[in-house]
Amino acid sequence: MPDLERDVQDAPAAPAGASSQLQLDAPSAAPVKLGRSIVVTSGKGGVGKTTTTANLGTALADAGRSVVVVDADVGLRNLDVVLGLENRVSKHLLDVIEEKCSLDDALVRDRVRRNLLLMPAAQNREKDDVPEEKMALLVRQLQERFEFVLIDCPAGIEQGFRNAVVGAQEAIVVTTPEVSAVRDADRVIGLLPRNIELKLVVNRVRPAMVKKGTMMSVADVNAILRLDLLGVVPDEREIIIATNRGTPVIDIEGSETGAAFRRIARRMLGEDVPIPSFEDKSNFVTRIMSTLGLGRS
């Protein structure tokens, strides 16, 4: 029964229903310039993916770009609480994928920044419920409408990870200067598709600890991961306060963390913003390495 088999295989490739549904929501202009789709991922949980997604989204919106942040953590969503939008969530990503509502029904607009929208994840469903190809299609639809599509990836490397990555053209790998976080980041980099553009953000750097030698420096981290460094974010208690309140940390006055996220957003827009030295970047080992020409500058 070769015909039958082909039918089955064709089904996901051409989800006729879904595309027609989604097209209704898209502006009718003929060839659309696609926005950038960027997944924020890490492997290890709790290194700051959601915080990074929320703050970069906010900073990009402040720079006048239209931004949608997508929560891909089905069943354990948190982007809504970090942005303080949890009260306004009614429909979610799976509703759109399953055609229970339109894209616009599910998108939640930020109260202050009208060009920042949230696509919430379903909380009462499982990650296996999301078909990868439909997720890719959804991201593509969003790219037609927004200049930036930031996707907040769940921890781990299971189906949720695959769903978050499938539609992305770029990836921001977030890690902290801890052995386990670096190892997990390395694992994730190896699993990302080859054609994806990779950038590194080192989060939760505590300069004092680096100086004491009780924390790896950014150079140590990147001697292993060897990616383009997009930014370094210092650790601050303001993050906890910001999450308590549901405001992005970039809105907290005088926050070093917030300033770091703003700089990263500017780098994403192509500006040449130097990475300030939160630390003495070269420690003993990296100095020797670079003398031998083995380290990366």
Place this chain on the structure above:
Amino acid sequence: MIDFLAKFFRREEASSSRARERLRLVLMSDRVSLAPDIFDAMKGEMLDVLRRYLEIDERGMDVHFENAERQFALMANIPVREVKTHDAIALARRVAVPEGAEFTSAKQTASADAANGSAAQQATMTVPRRRRRRRARTAAIAPLASQPNDDAGTPQSNDDAGTPQPNDDAGAPPPSG
């Protein structure tokens, strides 16, 4: 030090109390959305009670939870065609509640609360803030036992006994079913 004092006395809103408030709301909504079957059951039972007093237009009915600014609320918009006569109500109640059992049977406690609180005229009901929280959770946890990923596969009724809920009010309604 000045900074500290300023912080100490100003403190129009400690962020932890804000966190507490937000969590309270979001968890209630999470817990409720975890159990669509329970929600449907509740809606059905609520309706059973209302029907004894009112003629209801079921097609125009809308019951859902809303997470408004500082309140987690059950919003019920139920079009009423007609209020029944005293006799009709008496008859309906006798059929529904035999031998003066009132509304305290396990199956109907939730709906009884709803009926007592809002009677027939008030279409919008608000779950009071603190008190009701535990109940909401009891209901939300129960159905999980029947989900496929639960290896025990135990009937819902055992769940209450097995789940330690130290401060649970004794009067919390067991889940229906």
Place this chain on the structure above:
Amino acid sequence: MQIKGTKSGLLLHLYDRPLAGAVLELRGKLDASPDFYRGSRAVLMLGGESAEAPELAAVIATLEQYGITADGAVCDSDSSAAVARSAGLRLVAASVAAAPRKVDDRTTPSRNGRARRSQAAHDQTRDADEPVTNVYHKGTVRSGQSFEAEGNLVVVGDVNAGAELIAGGDIIVWGALRGVAHAGARGDDAASVYALRLEATQLRISRCIAAAPPADKRRAHDLLPEIATIRDGRIVIVRADQPHR
């Protein structure tokens, strides 16, 4: 005795027992469904007990009666390894005994035009004369990735902690080797591991295993290329510029 089916064949647990009794028990198990395993290949897990050659031969013959080809052996001692080898079994490292390793997009080593053989082809390599495949990979090998070569394995790039290299022959890393490397995985004691920076979490050559010394015990010359080989039954690491010291 346990018979376990894995994706690449059967695993037959024969350790902790004298082989003499194994034939009877094996027959008993296989008779329960005589054709169930027909056509499969089996790896015998012999453990450290020194197996007697005739008894091992009896086990292999019994398996063949039920259509099962004994294909390799996992041995924990030199004596059992010798017996297995003389019975025509290839020696398999326990870590590679079963489980075909999943190859994801990034780990397909095909730059040299010759990808790793399929598992089927791999399994049929019983002839010592048959040429083995070398594998060449350019790029960082990340945590969780695993490369396997029947022959020699060359990586141009870093091999990070959590990654794994397994080769029948030598392993050469033009970069930092931080993961686990297993050279001579089928019992070749003459195999070596070469790396520009040898910082392996763990080294295995043939049946020897060595853990890396603690970081503070490593000296400055460790930043020079090094070679790991077996000497007097244990793994030693020597500087590449003074290989005979």
Place this chain on the structure above:
Amino acid sequence: MPGRAFVITSGKGGVGKTTTTANVGCALASLGKQVVLMDADIGLRNLDLVLGLEKRIVFDLVDVAEGRCQPRQALIRDKRLDGLYLLPASQTKNKESIEEDQMREVVRLLVAEFDVVLIDCPAGIEHGFRNAIAGADEAIVVTTPEVSAIRDADRILGMLGQRRARLIVNRVRLEMVKTGDMLAVEDVAEILGREVLGVVPDDEEIIDTTNRGEPIVLDASRRLAKTYIAIARRLIGEDVPLPSFDDDGFFGRLRRLMIGTRSHA
């Protein structure tokens, strides 16, 4: 009498499951128990690193589950503490390579020989989570006093079925609790409605010792060593009172009162 198996889980990642597993495990061993720490995070293992045992891994959990080796062969004995063993996860395989039944079987074999089995659960609620909880009798839910961590903890509490679940509130910063910028332990316990097994203050030492692979309990002079030993004692049924955290002095009480009044207004 068979031992007990506890799964250490959290929903959210990075709240300290692995660190907790390592340190509570060390503490139990130091109390004379025979302990196995099982890393269920296949593909993203880290317990080996935190314990500093990564160099000694030959066989792993998947090997045991698939019968490629005996459980004993895969257990790595910690030379620093009698009675402490690690069953590492595989790094090169994925979580789907093992099933719940296999996990249950492995745990069954382990509790037959050891007093306590601590299972370090992966983040999330996918296959790896279901595997990790499959063989466990009880759960220890690790959370931090943060909105997202508590929300995720609430989510998994609902997925643990009938298992007894107790809380470890991790990374508590007393000074932030006092200034009202962090939820207090009692708040967390009240919101989640479960018994608190332990409270662990936030401490830089954790980062340092984790990087070096030396669990903090191994050094009795460390600040947190006592904390973890108290948790271990409670876990095996000893009656060790929780230190009182609400005693934050006059100012704290005063402010609490003020805030309390305001929030009800």
